[in-house]
Amino acid sequence: MTIDVIIVIAYLAMMILCGVIAMKRLKGTQDYLIADKNLPMWVFFPCLAAVILGGGSTFGSASQAYQHGISGAWITFMFGLGVVTVGVLFAGKISKLEIFTLSELLQRRYKHGAGWISAVVSTVYAVLIAVVQIIALGAIIKSLIGWDLSYGILAGGIVTVVYTMIGGMVAITITDFIQFILMTIGIALLLIFGVNAAGGVHAVTMAVPPEFLTLTNISGTRLLTLFLSFFLGIMIGQDIWQRILTARNQRVARVGSVYAGLYSIAWGVAMGICGVLAFILLPNLDSPQDALPALVVEVMPVGLSGIVLAALMSALMSTVSAAVLASATLVTNDILKPVFNFSSETELSVSRIITALTGGIVILLSICIGDVFVALDTAYAYLSGCLFAPIMAALFWPKATWQGAISSMVISGIVVTAGLMIYGSSAMEPIMYGMLSSAVVLVIVSLLKPEESDTSVRT
Numbered sequence: 001m002t003i004d005v006i007i008v009i010a011y012l013a014m015m016i017l018c019g020v021i022a023m024k025r026l027k028g029t030q031d032y033l034i035a036d037k038n039l040p041m042w043v044f045f046p047c048l049a050a051v052i053l054g055g056g057s058t059f060g061s062a063s064q065a066y067q068h069g070i071s072g073a074w075i076t077f078m079f080g081l082g083v084v085t086v087g088v089l090f091a092g093k094i095s096k097l098e099i100f101t102l103s104e105l106l107q108r109r110y111k112h113g114a115g116w117i118s119a120v121v122s123t124v125y126a127v128l129i130a131v132v133q134i135i136a137l138g139a140i141i142k143s144l145i146g147w148d149l150s151y152g153i154l155a156g157g158i159v160t161v162v163y164t165m166i167g168g169m170v171a172i173t174i175t176d177f178i179q180f181i182l183m184t185i186g187i188a189l190l191l192i193f194g195v196n197a198a199g200g201v202h203a204v205t206m207a208v209p210p211e212f213l214t215l216t217n218i219s220g221t222r223l224l225t226l227f228l229s230f231f232l233g234i235m236i237g238q239d240i241w242q243r244i245l246t247a248r249n250q251r252v253a254r255v256g257s258v259y260a261g262l263y264s265i266a267w268g269v270a271m272g273i274c275g276v277l278a279f280i281l282l283p284n285l286d287s288p289q290d291a292l293p294a295l296v297v298e299v300m301p302v303g304l305s306g307i308v309l310a311a312l313m314s315a316l317m318s319t320v321s322a323a324v325l326a327s328a329t330l331v332t333n334d335i336l337k338p339v340f341n342f343s344s345e346t347e348l349s350v351s352r353i354i355t356a357l358t359g360g361i362v363i364l365l366s367i368c369i370g371d372v373f374v375a376l377d378t379a380y381a382y383l384s385g386c387l388f389a390p391i392m393a394a395l396f397w398p399k400a401t402w403q404g405a406i407s408s409m410v411i412s413g414i415v416v417t418a419g420l421m422i423y424g425s426s427a428m429e430p431i432m433y434g435m436l437s438s439a440v441v442l443v444i445v446s447l448l449k450p451e452e453s454d455t456s457v458r459t
Helices: 002-027 029-037 043-054 055-096 101-111 113-145 149-197 201-207 222-234 238-242 250-281 288-299 304-340 344-369 372-398 400-423 431-450
Strands: none
Touching: 002 113, 002 149, 002 304, 043 055, 043 149, 043 238, 043 250, 043 304, 055 222, 055 238, 055 250, 055 288, 055 304, 055 372, 101 113, 101 238, 101 304, 101 372, 101 400, 113 149, 113 238, 113 288, 113 304, 113 344, 113 372, 113 400, 149 250, 149 288, 149 304, 149 344, 149 431, 201 250, 222 372, 222 431, 238 304, 250 288, 288 304, 304 344, 344 372, 372 400, 372 431, 400 431
């Protein structure tokens, strides 16, 4: 086990080193936030895939598969299908816009503070997405070293926030590329050793209930919730858009997004299999959330288990860094900059400070919440429930007005909050009622208060 610990510590040290290297290459704010919009396909595709595949699509899917079989991987399938849709419909349009954030798009389209309101909602989403990853990161360190979950969260969170703060998107690009390679190799090894430990493919299929091998072993209500939350939500996530804005051109943005989405679907299959293997080999786990790291410790030999655990950490850290930087970008670019009118030099310094502060808040929330699904479901309830309708209208409906957009975001925010309090974070009602109220209010108010809207952001 000492060898595994050394491997993981060496990996964490390498991530910090990448941040230092990136810091020396930074030329300004655009480099820090979107890597100067210059990533070629061979870098963009793996980096976008690394952002998608975080705690929900990795630990979340494996945890659900431990309980429901392969159909538990629908979380990751929805993420992948959502990003494929982004590639086909939106990525080219997004990459042409000279913006840093979704909120900036809404401010250009609607004005009158629409960007500020959406920035608040998007920041809540991005912070909670980072919380999901750091909780799962703490679970890995807990399984490896035996620390309390809180100490694991603290250690993993600090390393990720430090390299993100000092190197920005350039550091994230370097680390995401490394993490993508490590993730791919690590999961391939885990599948090989896991299936072998379970007695082979035939033995696996005979050891589980037949419904574990289908895609329909979850309720239709839960599937609809996943569609509303994750399929629609990931299409408008600031972390995803910010990565798409790093693409060198429209073709790279479109094709790379499709490739990343398809890779994510394949990753979902792998996580489904890992959950099933854990069900067979580790039937008495205290928590399904421990299924993936426990499987690694159970089936991988010493040395290789450290590599695979580092690979799982890669999946989480890539999404933590993207979500923390997305939060900091929203706060700096859309909330503070309009008020204080920073110079470009000051903006870079403020971005670093806000990144550090956001990271600290994320770590504290992770320790307090301690559950992947509470944070994940809450994040996407607010994102999809409050912002999907006004963002789609900004891109495709010329008659949408600022009154309609702002009313839509405010009313749906109230509806989602009430729904979460009444029904809980995992229920379908908060997001369904939020999206419905958002769309209805947007349409009715826009038609009642028609005006000539600035459609310059639409192509």
